[in-house]
Amino acid sequence: LFDSLTEQKPDQLLELIAKFAADPRSGKVDLGVGVYRDETGRTPVMKAVKAAEHYLWETQESKSYIGPEGDPAFLRMLALEVFGERHAGKPVAGIQTPGGTGALRLAAELLSLDKRRKIWIGTPTWVNHQAIFASVGLQIGTYRFFDIGTQTALVDEMLTTLRNAAPGDAVLLQASCHNPTGAGLSRQNWQDIAAIIADKGLLPLFDSAYQGLGHGLVEDAAGMMSVIEAVGEAMVAVSCSKSFSLYRERTGAAYLFGDLQASLNKGVGNLASHARTSYSMPPAHGAAIVAAILQDPSRRQTWVDELNEMRIRITDIRRAAAEAFGQFRPELAGIGSQEGMFSLLPISPENARRLRAEHGIYMPDSGRINVAGMRVEDVASVAERIGPYLA
Numbered sequence: 547l548f549d550s551l552t553e554q555k556p557d558q559l560l561e562l563i564a565k566f567a568a569d570p571r572s573g574k575v576d577l578g579v580g581v582y583r584d585e586t587g588r589t590p591v592m593k594a595v596k597a598a599e600h601y602l603w604e605t606q607e608s609k610s611y612i613g614p615e616g617d618p619a620f621l622r623m624l625a626l627e628v629f630g631e632r633h634a635g636k637p638v639a640g641i642q643t644p645g646g647t648g649a650l651r652l653a654a655e656l657l658s659l660d661k662r663r664k665i666w667i668g669t670p671t672w673v674n675h676q677a678i679f680a681s682v683g684l685q686i687g688t689y690r691f692f693d694i695g696t697q698t699a700l701v702d703e704m705l706t707t708l709r710n711a712a713p714g715d716a717v718l719l720q721a722s723c724h725n726p727t728g729a730g731l732s733r734q735n736w737q738d739i740a741a742i743i744a745d746k747g748l749l750p751l752f753d754s755a756y757q758g759l760g761h762g763l764v765e766d767a768a769g770m771m772s773v774i775e776a777v778g779e780a781m782v783a784v785s786c787s788k789s790f791s792l793y794r795e796r797t798g799a800a801y802l803f804g805d806l807q808a809s810l811n812k813g814v815g816n817l818a819s820h821a822r823t824s825y826s827m828p829p830a831h832g833a834a835i836v837a838a839i840l841q842d843p844s845r846r847q848t849w850v851d852e853l854n855e856m857r858i859r860i861t862d863i864r865r866a867a868a869e870a871f872g873q874f875r876p877e878l879a880g881i882g883s884q885e886g887m888f889s890l891l892p893i894s895p896e897n898a899r900r901l902r903a904e905h906g907i908y909m910p911d912s913g914r915i916n917v918a919g920m921r922v923e924d925v926a927s928v929a930e931r932i933g934p935y936l937a
């Protein structure tokens with residue numbers, strides 16, 4: 547059996563991690579891996595998470611099964627945090643999942659029940675998106691979302707695509723801090739998107755993986771909430787990996803919005819049945835941590851403060867990067883107004899490889915950089931080294 551398999555290409559970002567670790571040069575810089583780094587280059591366990599783990603260690607009395615839908619307290623508290631108390635005035639129901647990826651996969655399973663349905667995805671996007679939807683046999687339609695030369699979102703191309711989509715088609719939208727481009731959408735853009743989605747009878751699927759790392763917790767959800775309010779029906783894949791720094795704990799949730807609670811419960815029941823046949827039930831620890839943080843005002847405040855610190859550090863780096871890279875290409879000053887950890891540099895795969903080999907600066911061949919891979923005071927010198935390699 548195994549002999550006849552086709553060789554799978556390893557994930558380039560995971561390969562980069564290994565190559566970076568093996569690189570003995572002291573001036574090496576890792577702009578590749580998609581995790582937040584602090585000023586010392588580490589991805590620490592948040593203080594709020596440590597406090598919650600301490601609390602769980604003292605109070606948790608059983609590790610017995612919790613069921614495919616996960617922890618109801620986690621789902622309730624996370625929904626309040628992500629969607630706000632009013633949650634667009636719509637009923638919502640959810641299921642805990644292994645990370646945001648697990649939520650996207652369950653959502654994809656549900657969407658794929660109708661084989662005529664397409665899902666529309668703007669490119670470039672997170673490398674795993676197309677693979678997830680393709681793996682359940684969904685038809686995928688793409689449109690250009692970003693122009694790397696001008697560093698701007700191609701909103702008109704997106705709106706035209708949505709206008710031509712068929713009723714019932716799904717639309718994947720990143721709620722904030724777009725991976726890999728950092729391109730944000732204005733309030734007007736979101737309103738235009740909402741109007742077309744509502745008018746055409748499309749189904750939005752939001753990927754919310756970076757809430758709080760762009761402009762703030764409420765601000766980063768505002769566009770998504772305006773669409774949900776206007777459209778009524780929506781799916782949301784939430785990842786707690788970045789905003790709670792819980793990456794390896796695999797913590798996330800899939801939520802459904804609609805007009806009838808009974809239909810939503812049926813939807814979640816279907817998601818749970820897919821969960822049951824693939825991993826049975828989600829890992830509990832990360833979700834227990836998130837619930838323990840959000841249920842306790844003091845732990846929650848510690849978390850909000852830490853998240854704000856991360857966001858401010860990212861904003862500071864972006865400001866410095868806008869100036870430093872802008873000297874090489876005026877458009878790259880746009881890095882300053884982009885949001886979240888990622889920006890996309892105009893660079894050829896060949897030059898991305900040369901930067902790794904000759905300068906120890908690591909980024910994937912796509913040219914995506916994680917700005918949190920730099921210290922503010924190093925931004926200028928990193929930009930000096932990258933500048934001559936830009937396309």
Ligand code: PMP
Pocket residue numbers: 580644645646647648672720725753755785786787793797798
């Ligand atoms: N969506 C986007 C846009 C992401 O960048 C990521 C993680 N890189 C995810 C979803 C999945 O995150 P998780 O680790 O929680 O599965």
